[in-house]
Amino acid sequence: MIEEMRIDNLGVISRAHVALGAGLTVLTGETGAGKTMVLTGLNLLLGGKADTGAVRVGQRSAAVEGRLAVPSDSAVAERARDAGAELDDDGTLVVLRTVAAEGRSRAFLGGRSVPQAVLAELADDLVTVHGQTDQARLRSPARQRQALDAFAGRDHAGTLAGYRAAWAERARLDEEIDDLTTRAQDRAREAELLRLGLAEVERVDPQPGEDVELAAETERLANAEDLRSAATGAHAALSGSDDGPDEATAVVAVDAARRLLEQAGHHDPVLAALAGRLADLGYLLADVSTELSGYLQDLQADPLRLAAVQERRAQLGQLTRSYGEDVDAVLAWAQTASQRLFELDGGGDRLAALTERRAELTRTLDGLADRLTSGRRAAAQTLAAAVTEELAGLAMGGATLLVQVAEAEEPGPWGRDVVEMLLVPHAGAPARPLGRGASGGELSRVMLAIEVALATSPESGAHRPPTFVFDEVDAGVGGKAAVEVGRRLAALAADAQVLVVTHLAQVAAFADTHLVVTKGTGDGEDAVTESGVRTVTGADRVRELARMLSGQDSDAARQHAAELLELSGVGR
Known part of the structure; x- marks a missing residue:
């Protein structure tokens, strides 16, 4: 879990301390206030690419420091120790990333300088980030297949791993068989030259020295x-x-x-x-x-x-x-040539052995591919039903998700299946592929529904990091749908840390922790300062929700905000 972040000189943020709690944390604020820079800082901590343009104008460098709560026996802790990092006595791991204005970036993990790639490796086990680009990737059949595989369970994941290993081995065999076959004449010519040379050496019979x-x-x-x-x-x-x-x-x-x-x-x-x-x-x-x-x-x-x-x-x-x-060099050549000739003369036997092994792998792949297809088709029905049920709670009551598993033209390292998700937006409407017909708002809710289904399914074999980050997952959503998006995010946060950047009060009302980003203008500085990221509670939170609802702090807006809080079950 990410406990806190400290940001210095990143974009519009001069100085900021972001304290993240367990459960659902929302980040709100006026447009341009710096919410995006908070996510940029998080991306740097997770090993993302450093952009010198994000360094605050007039400053020499930017820095982001994060404190992570990491179990001592976790994969993250083990990888950090392998990199030379040290965990604090309370089980926390400090990550620091600096970006110089002239373009150099440095990463530190547990007090030790490490390559940026190490942070990226840890990120796979720490955080799942969903943004607008992730919604776009959901249109890809490959990503849809990955989601289905993640939902299908641990046994299915083991079958897929076995299939991928066998596929990789057969690919290596194909390369070696191709080399033995296409270079047969070259190998025969090389063998003949070696035989002639060895015969000449044997005839002369030189002695050492x-x-x-x-x-x-x-x-x-x-x-x-x-x-x-x-x-x-x-x-x-x-x-x-x-x-x-x-x-x-x-x-x-x-x-x-x-x-x-x-x-x-x-x-x-x-x-x-x-x-x-x-x-x-x-x-x-x-x-x-x-x-x-x-x-x-x-x-x-x-x-x-x-x-x-x-x-x-x-x-x-x-x-x-x-x-x-000299003669000693000739004798050394003869020894090497004899070994090489043995290899070349055994090429036929080697080719036969490789061909036999390839046939065995092909039979294995066929069996594993059948199991993958069966697992995907069974999981497709369950996932479609689970997501459809979630969509009903996301103000898409008439919508249905279909998950189709068809045979691919050619098998690949994932099997022989093509997975396609189709959305029926309402009763009587034709099914439309997510890749071509779904709107941004629909994609947002489908993605959230899939994430909730993956997180809550007891059979899911998906690797679930302890933290989820959603960047405007509620884009294109409003009204009752926005309320249900907030409800589903809160449900997801029951077993994970969830950070959401949102502009909807209906979503923010469900938060366990509500952070507001504001820019100060003191001393002529238009920037987020140390007091610019604050946790709001009570009346302050009602005022922030009112601002999000109507753009002003009126009695009517505050009353509506209070109703939202009561509806969410959070209270004031």
Whole structure:
């Protein structure tokens, strides 16, 4: 339930505090007083689009703050907590919306900045808004079908949800089947290319890192003589030639230096330490000399091996040019290609499985569609009777609502039914579709009758938010019909919070809370100020109803207003 709203610098409203009670609350006032801005503020709180033109002229921004009473275990509270909002200790949730004159809008929920869309999500569970545009939408067969589905009950709603889920799944299958069918040639061509590539890789049979090893081997074989010359010279420098006379070599020189230092090291530990380091160096030089000797024994110039290595590298090069920058990349491509080929070769099996599943879904949809049709036809009779009874109480005693369920040319995500509501305005008159023949006043009362029927039917599966907002639902209505509109709104408010913007005293008289919007002109300011939205009771309320009845505060108008209050059962 919406407990209160505070509005700053919105349209003609400079500052206003709107306290909303339970039951039926009406909002009245002179034309242009700011009633519409109150609804604009409410729309902002509900995540509606922000209009910079609504910011009061000369002000930098507008702000609307609302306080909502939200049960802690409700879907609204859960969604708010998911968004990071905090509920007050008394179970209320504060919503704030600001609109800057330069066009930026911000939303806050429970002290946390949130996207505008979050407020719109909460609105679905908080408020149902009915205005002139909603009456126009009632002319749509789709909206009429939705109303009938809402009335048909929870079991019907479950059937519809199952149908919609199956319809969506079949649509996805249709896309995949179409892809498999229309791209069959492309898939076959892709599979053939993959087979050729995999066959080539299998024929060459590359090994991980093989290209790197062969490159190194090619370098050795191609430069065997230069390598032999370098290794021979290095070996001779270290240890001398195996077949030549002894000569000064690195090994001999280091060994001689070591012996000299060892002899003198008895007298100085520094030289002894250096002698140890020369001993380590001697061992290292000896090891290198030994390895060079072994290298020279293994090093051979082998033209046949070089040719074989070059040929193998050429084979690997063909693979890397086509399937990867090196052998490891080629092997990775082959693994991926094998998996893809498996998918492509299984396309026929996949198509058969999808086709079979589609047939199952079609049978399921046919069964669910039959149940939807039966449910709608049964609900159509009940809804028509309930709305017709409500219309009788709305000064349309001779009117009858007909709800027809016909088969659509093509089934859709809602089933195979076309729902059309027709109005017989009086006995003997032809039935006229709401979409073409009903007047604004008739639509207002039909919409209200449907809403009351949905709200009061024990079998209704409709989701009923705790708050209803009606913007001039009484348009085109007067006299006795207006009294009955007020009576039905009061009946709806027995189990919900109902806010009505009205210009009819006959409707306002049924309110539990009567708010009047007035503009002040103090200090030259033509605007609604803090005292401009007030709750009227007693004599003040009688005067407001008198103004609504006759435009003036006369004894006759006040007497008529008092009679209306007595008639409504509210009293003064």
